[in-house]
Amino acid sequence: MPRFPNVSEHAHSVSPRVYSDLEQRALANNDEIYPLHIGDTYRDPVAAAQAEHQLSAEHPGLHRYAPVHGEPSLIDAFLDYIDRRYEEALDRELVQVMSGATAGLSVVCQVLLEPGDEVLLPSPFWPLSRGIIATKGAVPVQVPFYTRLDERGFDVEAALEDAVTDRTVALYINTPNNPTGRVLCDATISSMLRVAKRHNLWVLCDEAYEEIYFDAEPPDAVWKRADVRDRTIAFHTLSKTYGFAGALVRRRLREMGPPMLHLGAPGPAQSGSREAGSSFSNMTRLSHASIEVEPGPVSVRHA
Ligand SMILES: Cc1ncc(COP(=O)(O)O)c(C=O)c1O
Numbered sequence: 001m002p003r004f005p006n007v008s009e010h011a012h013s014v015s016p017r018v019y020s021d022l023e024q025r026a027l028a029n030n031d032e033i034y035p036l037h038i039g040d041t042y043r044d045p046v047a048a049a050q051a052e053h054q055l056s057a058e059h060p061g062l063h064r065y066a067p068v069h070g071e072p073s074l075i076d077a078f079l080d081y082i083d084r085r086y087e088e089a090l091d092r093e094l095v096q097v098m099s100g101a102t103a104g105l106s107v108v109c110q111v112l113l114e115p116g117d118e119v120l121l122p123s124p125f126w127p128l129s130r131g132i133i134a135t136k137g138a139v140p141v142q143v144p145f146y147t148r149l150d151e152r153g154f155d156v157e158a159a160l161e162d163a164v165t166d167r168t169v170a171l172y173i174n175t176p177n178n179p180t181g182r183v184l185c186d187a188t189i190s191s192m193l194r195v196a197k198r199h200n201l202w203v204l205c206d207e208a209y210e211e212i213y214f215d216a217e218p219p220d221a222v223w224k225r226a227d228v229r230d231r232t233i234a235f236h237t238l239s240k241t242y243g244f245a246g247a248l249v250r251r252r253l254r255e256m257g258p259p260m261l262h263l264g265a266p267g268p269a270q271s272g273s274r275e276a277g278s279s280f281s282n283m284t285r286l287s288h289a290s291i292e293v294e295p296g297p298v299s300v301r302h303a
Contacts, residue, residue: 010115010134010135010136010137011135014131014134014135015130015131018037018127019035019037019127019179023035036178036179036180037126039126039208039240039245040245041243041244043243045243045244049242049244066097069095069097071097074097075092075095078097079092079095085210085218086221088224100239101206101208101235101236101237101239102132104235105132105204105206105235106132108235112169112202113137114169115136115138116137116138116139116167117138117167117168118138118140118141118165118167119133119138119140119141119169120168120171120172120195121172122143122145122172122173122174122192123142123144123145123146124146124177124179125142125178126174126178126208129172129174130142138169139167141163143159143160144159145159146180146182147180149182149188156188156191157194160191160195161195161198164195168199169201170201170202170203170204171192171195171196171201172204172205173189173192173204173205173206173222174208174209175205175209175219176209176210176213176219178209183213184219184222186220189222189225193222193228196231197227197231201231202232202233203222203223203231204233205221205222205223205233205235207221207234207235207236208239210241211240211241221234
């Protein structure tokens with residue numbers, strides 16, 4: 001049990017280095033570096049959603065706690081999006097508004113994982129996914145994957161199957177993938193899900209880039225497959241699609257027992273807190289900012 005000034009053993013297990021070793025090697029070669037794993041937004045949110053337009057006078061209760069489940073009108077807008085984008089009428093009880101996919105994944109891992117549990121993490125991956133799993137005392141099991149998909153003879157199912165042990169509890173799938181941009185095809189997803197079903201794994205599908213693709217057809221979603229619906233939790237975010245990287249919202253796709261927590265602090269809330277002379281941030285503003293998003297995703301294809 002760590003006491004001041006020590007922190008938990010799990011926190012120590014999180015490595016700050018995922019791509020920095022690679023970066024050092026590239027620098028030594030004088031290579032040009034493009035940090036593709038940093039999925040920050042390059043655009044501003046629609047005007048109505050920008051912080052300066054969130055007037056207290058126009059939003060009664062703006063600085064009160066937001067509903068725990070999420071603002072009803074925001075949930076309506078999200079259900080409408082899912083209906084139009086995926087032709088799927090979701091039950092609103094399956095949706096939980098959170099303060100970004102990072103916080104959502106963190107809370108879900110906290111609920112699902114016990115220390116020592118293993119999570120299959122196809123690599124390369126969004127660096128925070130590994131740290132989130134590790135801080136819960138679970139083990140992110142890296143499986144070289146996205147960069148091997150074009151290799152002759154690469155067997156998706158065997159690669160994952162070989163990494164399964166009796167401690168494996170979940171499979172994390174990120175498509176379109178950060179940092180490779182790879183969009184998984186139907187056959188690959190089916191192979192991955194066969195492993196998940198065979199071993200009764202949770203499926204954590206990270207849909208952060210669902211609206212960033214270059215093919216004519218949008219990528220289909222892992223969570224839509226009827227045969228894994230019961231075990232799947234999907235993470236959506238406004239960060240990339242709507243230019244909200246500093247003001248985060250996501251959902252979960254499954255009824256979970258314990259209440260969800262809000263983690264992190266969106267930029268507008270932090271600056272509001274600074275103005276208020278407070279060191280804490282209030283997430284309420286987040287829900288209101290999000291409601292102002294015009295219906296329908298802003299397409300960022302071919303940007
Ligand atoms: C794959 C992936 N998932 C989740 C996130 C984080 O999403 P959010 O900004 O909603 O926390 C990122 C951010 O770069 C990402 O690349």
